[in-house]
Amino acid sequence: MQRHVSQFDRRTLLSIAMATTTASIWGWSACTAEEELALDPRQGSRKRLPQDRLNEILGDTFPIGRTASGSDVMLTRCSSELLRGSAPPSGIQSKLRRIAIVLTSPVPAKTEQIFREDIALVMDLLVKRIESTDHKTDLTIEFVALPAATGNTPAGESRFPPTKGFYDHPTDPQARYLWNWLAVEGFDLVIELAITKDRHLGASADAAAMLKLSQASLNVELPLGSISRAISAEKVAGVGSIPALYIAGPASALPEGAKGILLELTQLIGKLPNSPAHEELIQRVDRDWNKLNTILSETYNKKPNSLSYISSLILLGRLNFAALSGDVKAVTKLMDDIRDLAQTAIAKPPKSSPEVAGLLLFGILQLTFDFKQFALEKDRKLYLQALHAGADQAFDPSGKPLPIAPHHGDMSDAIFMWSPLLVLMHTITEEARYLDAALIHTRAMQKKCLREDGLYRHSPLCEGAWGRGNGFAAVGLTLAADFAPPGSEAKTFFQEAAIAIVDQLTERSLASATPGMLTQLIDEPSSYREFTSSAMVAWSAGVLVSSKLVDDDRKTQFRSYITAALDQLSRRMADDGSFVDVCVGTGKQPNLDAYFHRPASQGRDDRGAAMMLMLQLQRQMLLKSENQAIPEAK
Missing domain, CATH: 1.50.10.10 (Glycosyltransferase)
Incomplete structure (x- = not known):
C-alpha cells in the first residue's frame, strides 16, 4: 500500500526530499528550510525578484522542438556561470552540473511562469553563494513544460521512451525532441513534475542514493511510461541513463515543492556525480x-x-x-x-x-x-x-x-x-x-x-x-x-x-x-x-x-x-x-x-x-x- 504524504507544505517536502540536512560543502552554515523558503514574512505571499533581475536570469529561452500542431516547445536555461559574468557554458564540462526540470502535465500559463520565477529565485541564491566562497562548482538548470500529445497515444505505445517517429510522429513529436535534447546535453539529474490529486515523491535508485533519500521518504514508484522512469532506466538515445526524481501533487502546491527540492540541491551541488550519460559524452568528445x-x-x-x-x-x-x-x-x-x-x-x-x-x-x-x-x-x-x-x-x-x-x-x-x-x-x-x-x-x-x-x-x-x-x-x-x-x-x-x-x-x-x-x-x-x-x-x-x-x-x-x-x-x-x-x-x-x-x-x-x-x-x-x-x- 502506498504511503501518502499528509501535507505538501514547504517543511514537509524538504523533510521528504532529504533524510538529513547536509552541512554546507562550500564553507557557509546551512540555513534552515524555513529561512531558505520564507523569503517574504507575510503569510501566503511569494517572494519575487526585481523584474530586471528576473529577465536576466530567465533571458535564455529558446525552442527545442515543436508539437504536431506547430507550436514551439520552449526551454528556459539558467546558468550560474553565465550570471556570474563568466563565459556561457560550452562543451561537456565535467565540473558543470546540469539539472533538467520537465513539467509533463498541462498547466495554465500563469502556473508555468511561477515555476520559472521560482527557478530564478533559486538560481539567484546559488550565484550569491558561489560568489561568497572560493568554490566555483557551477550549475545549469533547464526548465521545459512539455506539451501534451495532440491526440491519443497509439495502442501499446508508451510516451517514454520514444522508439520511432523522429520527428514525424502524428501526435507527439515533442516527446522525441525532448528525449534527444536530454541525451546530448550532459544532464546529471532530471526532475519530472506532474500534476496529480495526491502528493507523491519517487526516485530512481541512483538518484535516491545520490541525494541520500530514505526509502521511507519515497511513496511512489516512478510511473510506467514517464520520462523519469524511462530516462533513468534506458540509455537515452544510445548515450546513457540519467538519475531522475518524480515529484507530483496539486498544481497549487507543486511550484513550492519543486523550489524546496532545488534549494536543497544547491547545498549538494558540489557532490553530485556526473550521470552515466554525462560520462559517456565526455568519453565521446575525448576521442581523437x-x-x-x-x-x-x-x-x-x-x-x-x-x-x-x-x-x-x-x-x-x-x-x-x-x-x-x-x-x-x-x-x-x-x-x-x-x-x-x-x-x-x-x-x-x-x-x-x-x-x-x-x-x-x-x-x-x-x-x-x-x-x-x-x-x-x-x-x-x-x-x-x-x-x-x-x-x-x-x-x-x-x-x-x-x-x-x-x-x-x-x-x-x-x-x-x-x-x-x-x-x-x-x-x-x-x-x-x-x-x-x-x-x-x-x-x-x-x-x-x-x-x-x-x-x-x-x-x-x-x-x-x-x-x-x-x-x-x-x-x-x-x-x-x-x-x-x-x-x-x-x-x-x-x-x-x-x-x-x-x-x-x-x-x-x-x-x-x-x-x-x-x-x-x-x-x-x-x-x-x-x-x-x-x-x-x-x-x-x-x-x-x-x-x-x-x-x-x-x-x-x-x-x-x-x-x-x-x-x-x-x-x-x-x-x-x-x-x-x-x-x-x-x-x-x-x-x-x-x-x-x-x-x-x-x-x-x-x-x-x-x-x-x-x-x-x-x-x-x-x-x-x-x-x-x-x-x-x-
Missing part, C-alpha cells in the same frame, strides 16, 4: 581523429554496389585514412573497389545528380592520390573515362554548355552535385569549356534557389532553407573555389559565394543555443539539430581556412565553428558508428511542414558516416596547412 576514423572505417566497410556521392565520400575518407595510417593492404583493397565503380560508371553513365556527384571521387584522386607509391598509374586513364561519362552530360552535342546541367531537380543539392566536378574537369583537362559550364550551371541554380537573405531555399516549391540543402550549397561552392585556377573569374565567383554562405551559416550557429549545430530548417530554430548539415558546413569552413581563402576575422570565426561542431557531432556519434538525428534522403518538399516532419535517422547511417569522414579528413588537412592543432573539444 584516429579513433573516430577507425570506428567509421570498420563500421562502414561494405563494398558499394552502385555509384553515389555517399558511397564515394565514404570510400574517399576510408582511403585517405588508410593511406595516412600506412595500411598498404587496406589501400590496395579500397582501390580495387574504386576501380570497379569507375568501370560501372563507364558502362552505365550516371543518370541522377547523386550518381554524378559520385564521380568526385575519381576527380579528387586524380589530383591528390599518389598513384606511383602504390603502383596504380594505370588507373588514371580509367578514372578520366569515368569522369567524362558523367561530366560531359553538361554539354549539348556541339560541345556547348547547357543552360543548366541535367538531373538538377530544381534543388540546391545540384550545386554540390555538379559545380565542383566541372571545375575539377577543367583542372584535370585544362579545357576552358568545363569552367564555363560550372559558372553557367551554378548561376542558374542560384537564380532558382538563392534567397535575398543569402540562404538557399531547397527548391522553388517553397522558401524552406533545408539544412542539408544549404550544406550542399556550402560544400559545392567551397570545393569549386578550392579547385578553380588562381586569378580566374571562376575563382573569384566561387570564393565569394562560398564565403558568403559559410559565413552566414557559421555565424547563425555560433549565436544559437547549440553552437556547432545547424537545424533541419536553418532559420527555424524549433526544427531539430541535424547532423549532416552541421558536418558539411564544418567541412566547408575547414577547406576555406586550410586553402587560405578567407581573411583573419573569418578564419577565427570558422575555426570556432569547427571546434564547436567537433564537440557537438562527437556527442551524437557512438562507438558502434550510430548517429543521432541524421535527416533521411529528402527530395524537394511542397511546404515548410514537410521539412519539419521529415524523419531523422537514429542509428547507423551512411550519410552521417560520409560527412563525418570528410570532416575528419579535412580536420587533418587543416592541421597540416597551419602546423597547429584545432583545440580538442572538451
Whole structure:
C-alpha cells in the first residue's frame, strides 16, 4: 500500500526530499528550510525578484522542438556561470552540473511562469553563494513544460521512451525532441513534475542514493511510461541513463515543492556525480581523429554496389585514412573497389545528380592520390573515362554548355552535385569549356534557389532553407573555389559565394543555443539539430581556412565553428558508428511542414558516416596547412 504524504507544505517536502540536512560543502552554515523558503514574512505571499533581475536570469529561452500542431516547445536555461559574468557554458564540462526540470502535465500559463520565477529565485541564491566562497562548482538548470500529445497515444505505445517517429510522429513529436535534447546535453539529474490529486515523491535508485533519500521518504514508484522512469532506466538515445526524481501533487502546491527540492540541491551541488550519460559524452568528445576514423572505417566497410556521392565520400575518407595510417593492404583493397565503380560508371553513365556527384571521387584522386607509391598509374586513364561519362552530360552535342546541367531537380543539392566536378574537369583537362559550364550551371541554380537573405531555399516549391540543402550549397561552392585556377573569374565567383554562405551559416550557429549545430530548417530554430548539415558546413569552413581563402576575422570565426561542431557531432556519434538525428534522403518538399516532419535517422547511417569522414579528413588537412592543432573539444 502506498504511503501518502499528509501535507505538501514547504517543511514537509524538504523533510521528504532529504533524510538529513547536509552541512554546507562550500564553507557557509546551512540555513534552515524555513529561512531558505520564507523569503517574504507575510503569510501566503511569494517572494519575487526585481523584474530586471528576473529577465536576466530567465533571458535564455529558446525552442527545442515543436508539437504536431506547430507550436514551439520552449526551454528556459539558467546558468550560474553565465550570471556570474563568466563565459556561457560550452562543451561537456565535467565540473558543470546540469539539472533538467520537465513539467509533463498541462498547466495554465500563469502556473508555468511561477515555476520559472521560482527557478530564478533559486538560481539567484546559488550565484550569491558561489560568489561568497572560493568554490566555483557551477550549475545549469533547464526548465521545459512539455506539451501534451495532440491526440491519443497509439495502442501499446508508451510516451517514454520514444522508439520511432523522429520527428514525424502524428501526435507527439515533442516527446522525441525532448528525449534527444536530454541525451546530448550532459544532464546529471532530471526532475519530472506532474500534476496529480495526491502528493507523491519517487526516485530512481541512483538518484535516491545520490541525494541520500530514505526509502521511507519515497511513496511512489516512478510511473510506467514517464520520462523519469524511462530516462533513468534506458540509455537515452544510445548515450546513457540519467538519475531522475518524480515529484507530483496539486498544481497549487507543486511550484513550492519543486523550489524546496532545488534549494536543497544547491547545498549538494558540489557532490553530485556526473550521470552515466554525462560520462559517456565526455568519453565521446575525448576521442581523437584516429579513433573516430577507425570506428567509421570498420563500421562502414561494405563494398558499394552502385555509384553515389555517399558511397564515394565514404570510400574517399576510408582511403585517405588508410593511406595516412600506412595500411598498404587496406589501400590496395579500397582501390580495387574504386576501380570497379569507375568501370560501372563507364558502362552505365550516371543518370541522377547523386550518381554524378559520385564521380568526385575519381576527380579528387586524380589530383591528390599518389598513384606511383602504390603502383596504380594505370588507373588514371580509367578514372578520366569515368569522369567524362558523367561530366560531359553538361554539354549539348556541339560541345556547348547547357543552360543548366541535367538531373538538377530544381534543388540546391545540384550545386554540390555538379559545380565542383566541372571545375575539377577543367583542372584535370585544362579545357576552358568545363569552367564555363560550372559558372553557367551554378548561376542558374542560384537564380532558382538563392534567397535575398543569402540562404538557399531547397527548391522553388517553397522558401524552406533545408539544412542539408544549404550544406550542399556550402560544400559545392567551397570545393569549386578550392579547385578553380588562381586569378580566374571562376575563382573569384566561387570564393565569394562560398564565403558568403559559410559565413552566414557559421555565424547563425555560433549565436544559437547549440553552437556547432545547424537545424533541419536553418532559420527555424524549433526544427531539430541535424547532423549532416552541421558536418558539411564544418567541412566547408575547414577547406576555406586550410586553402587560405578567407581573411583573419573569418578564419577565427570558422575555426570556432569547427571546434564547436567537433564537440557537438562527437556527442551524437557512438562507438558502434550510430548517429543521432541524421535527416533521411529528402527530395524537394511542397511546404515548410514537410521539412519539419521529415524523419531523422537514429542509428547507423551512411550519410552521417560520409560527412563525418570528410570532416575528419579535412580536420587533418587543416592541421597540416597551419602546423597547429584545432583545440580538442572538451
